[in-house]
Amino acid sequence: MNYEKQIQESETHVFKVVFPNTTNHHNTMFGGKVMEMMDEVAFMTATRFARKSFVTVSCDRIDFRKPIPADTLVELVGRVKYVGNTSLKVNVSIFVEEMYQNSRIEVVSGDFTLVAIDEHMKPIRIFEI
Numbered sequence: 001m002n003y004e005k006q007i008q009e010s011e012t013h014v015f016k017v018v019f020p021n022t023t024n025h026h027n028t029m030f031g032g033k034v035m036e037m038m039d040e041v042a043f044m045t046a047t048r049f050a051r052k053s054f055v056t057v058s059c060d061r062i063d064f065r066k067p068i069p070a071d072t073l074v075e076l077v078g079r080v081k082y083v084g085n086t087s088l089k090v091n092v093s094i095f096v097e098e099m100y101q102n103s104r105i106e107v108v109s110g111d112f113t114l115v116a117i118d119e120h121m122k123p124i125r126i127f128e129i
């Protein structure tokens with residue numbers, strides 16, 4: 001089945017300001033906070049894709065290629081990259097923008113697998129066949 005239209009329409013973009021309450025002693029964003037934001041965007045993307053209830057079952061390798069400095073803006077982009085029976089995989093990338101300059105670089109990327117569940121927390125098909 002071709003899901004390209006739904007994938008396109010459910011691509012999810014979230015912007016955040018890198019405020020001091022999200023940074024570590026290096027004055028860059030705390031890795032645990034980054035993963036929390038990525039998981040949330042993966043959840044939003046999956047939900048918008050299928051309009052079903054999802055839980056995260058795993059995340060693949062997350063590459064932190066560059067630090068995310070304080071006083072910048074970040075954009076998280078979630079996009080479905082694989083659709084299984086009851087699970088799907090969402091890639092989440094993070095881009096950093098300077099506040100007062102036109103610059104934008106990709107700094108983090110990772111994949112999250114989420115499973116569609118029913119009211120008893122049992123996996124259900126994402127789409128009926």
Ligand SMILES: CC(C)(COP(=O)(O)OP(=O)(O)OC[C@H]1O[C@@H](n2cnc3c(N)ncnc32)[C@H](O)[C@@H]1OP(=O)(O)O)[C@@H](O)C(=O)NCCC(=O)NCCS
Nearest residue numbers: 054055056057058084085086087088113115117121122123
């Ligand atoms: C998600 C959960 C309901 C899956 O239950 P389960 O009995 O393992 O389900 P199944 O073995 O039938 O697998 C269901 C799907 O998940 C996939 N899956 C299961 N474990 C996986 C893992 N570790 N990594 C990737 N995919 C996985 C299976 O391949 C299957 O995909 P498919 O149907 O598309 O082929 C259960 O593991 C769970 O409740 N986990 C806790 C979730 C949670 O609390 N998350 C944090 C808060 S959101």
